[in-house]
Amino acid sequence: MERVVRHFQEELEALQARLLEMGGLAEERVRAAVQGLVTRDTAAIERVIRGDEPINELHIEVDSRCFTLLALYQPMATDLRSIVAAVKINTDLERVGDLAVNIAEAAQRYINHPPVKKLIDIPQMGEIAQLMLRDSLDAFVQRDTTLAKQVLSEDDRLDSLKTLVFRDLLACMLEDGTIVEPALDLILISRHLERIGDHATNIAEDVIFMVSALDVRHLPPAEPTE
Amino acid sequence: MERVVRHFQEELEALQARLLEMGGLAEERVRAAVQGLVTRDTAAIERVIRGDEPINELHIEVDSRCFTLLALYQPMATDLRSIVAAVKINTDLERVGDLAVNIAEAAQRYINHPPVKKLIDIPQMGEIAQLMLRDSLDAFVQRDTTLAKQVLSEDDRLDSLKTLVFRDLLACMLEDGTIVEPALDLILISRHLERIGDHATNIAEDVIFMVSALDVRHLPPAEPTE
Numbered sequence: 272m273e274r275v276v277r278h279f280q281e282e283l284e285a286l287q288a289r290l291l292e293m294g295g296l297a298e299e300r301v302r303a304a305v306q307g308l309v310t311r312d313t314a315a316i317e318r319v320i321r322g323d324e325p326i327n328e329l330h331i332e333v334d335s336r337c338f339t340l341l342a343l344y345q346p347m348a349t350d351l352r353s354i355v356a357a358v359k360i361n362t363d364l365e366r367v368g369d370l371a372v373n374i375a376e377a378a379q380r381y382i383n384h385p386p387v388k389k390l391i392d393i394p395q396m397g398e399i400a401q402l403m404l405r406d407s408l409d410a411f412v413q414r415d416t417t418l419a420k421q422v423l424s425e426d427d428r429l430d431s432l433k434t435l436v437f438r439d440l441l442a443c444m445l446e447d448g449t450i451v452e453p454a455l456d457l458i459l460i461s462r463h464l465e466r467i468g469d470h471a472t473n474i475a476e477d478v479i480f481m482v483s484a485l486d487v488r489h490l491p492p493a494e495p496t497e
Numbered sequence: 498m499e500r501v502v503r504h505f506q507e508e509l510e511a512l513q514a515r516l517l518e519m520g521g522l523a524e525e526r527v528r529a530a531v532q533g534l535v536t537r538d539t540a541a542i543e544r545v546i547r548g549d550e551p552i553n554e555l556h557i558e559v560d561s562r563c564f565t566l567l568a569l570y571q572p573m574a575t576d577l578r579s580i581v582a583a584v585k586i587n588t589d590l591e592r593v594g595d596l597a598v599n600i601a602e603a604a605q606r607y608i609n610h611p612p613v614k615k616l617i618d619i620p621q622m623g624e625i626a627q628l629m630l631r632d633s634l635d636a637f638v639q640r641d642t643t644l645a646k647q648v649l650s651e652d653d654r655l656d657s658l659k660t661l662v663f664r665d666l667l668a669c670m671l672e673d674g675t676i677v678e679p680a681l682d683l684i685l686i687s688r689h690l691e692r693i694g695d696h697a698t699n700i701a702e703d704v705i706f707m708v709s710a711l712d713v714r715h716l717p718p719a720e721p722t723e
Binding site: 459 | 571588684
């Protein structure tokens with residue numbers, strides 16, 4: 272039995288390592304897509320668009336590892352919650368990879384036009400989204416609910432920036448009809464970044480559930496204490 | 498043992514019934530949001546924005562049922578795949594509920610402006626998205642991979658319509674700068690509908706995996722036969 276338990280822990284660690292690898296790839300792809308937009312680098316943007324394969328392969332591998340762990344070891348309690356969390360996190364990371372492609376596609380269209388003033392708060396949104404991804408995965412591996420909760424509050428910052436970007440670009444479009452196309456692509460990019468933040472938020476919520484078996488989704492925000 | 502097996506099947510059926518109920522609610526909310534947009538019905542739109550609670554409650558209940566089934570019965574093979582599929586489908590349906598809110602929020606802004614010509618292909622996109630949701634859940638309950646594959650091809654139609662809507666509205670915005678705001682909201686609505694189609698596609702892919710243990714995600718399209 273001890274041997275089985277040790278195997279399970281080893282397999283669980285291997286699974287976590289794969290998820291971290293996926294998270295690193297996803298974060299790097301988001302960074303590269305935003306960087307390609309900022310530097311107007313066609314080749315870099317192309318690489319993001321064509322580079323989805325490694326994450327997709329890991330997506331299938333992680334799912335298969337989760338099934339094997341569930342079927343062979345029939346884990347209970349925290350171990351069971353960890354694996355179900357891994358199934359969900361795997362889905363979230365795969366979507367983040369897709370969103371990096373969406374950002375790169377919009378960036379590709381965007382750089383065919385003259386730049387729309389500055390890129391407003393989009394580079395900052397990109398940094399927050401990457402940070403949220405990293406923190407949510409660190410929280411998963413370290414079972415750190417404090418860090419997970421920090422991710423939830425970072426998401427509020429990202430949402431506020433998205434709203435600012437939207438208003439700012441809308442004002443630009445209303446003032447100057449010739450920038451409608453590129454401004455629209457920036458709006459789409461800011462929404463893709465917001466969705467990446469939503470995926471990191473999902474991961475953080477799964478971590479809180481995994482560690483504490485407490486479902487924080489759909490709860491009203493806590494009342495402020497005196 | 499026979500008693501345990503019967504219980505498991507009963508519990509699995511109860512789980513499926515809950516998912517169908519959630520799917521019905523999600524579909525109805527998408528329908529109501531698009532209908533509110535078409536008829537410019539503020540009250541109906543408000544109801545969609547405020548009406549997320551029942552899906553959110555089901556979301557937590559379904560997750561909890563999945564954990565109980567995994568922990569108590571330690572299912573194998575197809576049964577295990579069914580429950581992991583249910584975990585994923587549950588996530589997809591909850592997001593569809595959120596997207597109905599997003600559609601209603603954009604519709605609420607939209608109807609503050611004079612209408613942008615016709616609503617282009619958006620009502621049709623709404624119908625396809627609802628059909629895809631219904632078909633993907635029917636495919637889940639009936640373990641029908643043919644129907645699931647049909648959902649995947651419906652998604653191509655939805656994507657084409659989204660591209661048409663985008664081009665059409667972009668042309669309108671370039672021609673008449675005063676409609677930038679409402680046209681932008683229609684573009685966002687078409688993207689929300691496209692994402693609902695993506696969630697139905699995820700469900701259909703999970704059904705194919707559940708039934709055949711074949712992972713169709715990230716596969717290149719099949720070669721046409723002679």
